[in-house]
Amino acid sequence: MPRNGEEESEPRASSSTRVRARPDPFLVACKCFSLLTCLAAILCIAVNILSAVRSFKNGSDVFDGIFRCYAVLIALIVVVAETEWSFITKFWQVLGYWTGRGMLQIFVAVMTRAFPDYLGKEKYLVLLQNIACYLLLACGVVYFVSGILCIGFLKRARQQQEITREQAIKDLEELQRRKEELEQLLLPERA
Structure with missing residues (x-):
C-alpha cells in the first residue's frame, strides 16, 4: 500500500478490480x-x-x-x-x-x-x-x-452525487475494458 504520496510499483490486475457503488x-x-x-x-x-x-x-x-x-x-x-x-x-x-x-x-x-x-x-x-x-x-x-x-434540497444534492458517482463507475469500467483490449492487442507483439 503506498504511503505519503508514493505510487504503487506493482500494477493491479484490472480484471479482478470491480467498483461497486453502495446505495446511499x-x-x-x-x-x-x-x-x-x-x-x-x-x-x-x-x-x-x-x-x-x-x-x-x-x-x-x-x-x-x-x-x-x-x-x-x-x-x-x-x-x-x-x-x-x-x-x-x-x-x-x-x-x-x-x-x-x-x-x-x-x-x-x-x-x-x-x-x-x-x-x-x-x-x-x-x-x-x-x-x-x-x-x-x-x-x-x-x-x-x-x-x-430543506431536506428535499439535501435529497436532490445526494441524488446528483449518486448520478455522478454512477457515471464515474461506468467510465472507469469502460476504461478498464478498453485497457484490457489494448493489452490483448500488445500480447502478440511481445511474443
Whole structure:
C-alpha cells in the first residue's frame, strides 16, 4: 500500500478490480418513505372510490359522491408526484418541493376524512377512511416539516452525487475494458 504520496510499483490486475457503488442510506430511506406515501395515497383512492360508489348507489348524497371523485383525482396526482416523474414536476413545479407535496397530501387526507358515516351503517368504511386519512396526514406533515427544513434540497444534492458517482463507475469500467483490449492487442507483439 503506498504511503505519503508514493505510487504503487506493482500494477493491479484490472480484471479482478470491480467498483461497486453502495446505495446511499439517506436516499434509500427517502425511497421507502415515498413508497409508504404512495401506498397511503392508493388506500385513500380505494376508500374514496368505495365511498363514491356507495353515495351514487344510494342516490341520497350525490354531492358526497362528486366530492369523492375529486378526492380520487387529487390522490392520483399525489401518487404520480411520488414517482418524481419529470413530466409532472415540469408542469406542476410546486410538487417538486416537499412543502408543496406535503400540503397536497394533507389536503387529500382531509378530503378523505370529510363526510364520515355518522349513522354508523358502514363501520368498515369509516375504519378504512380513518386509517387512510391519518396515514396520509402523517406523511404530509413529515413532508411539510422536511420541506421547511430543506431536506428535499439535501435529497436532490445526494441524488446528483449518486448520478455522478454512477457515471464515474461506468467510465472507469469502460476504461478498464478498453485497457484490457489494448493489452490483448500488445500480447502478440511481445511474443
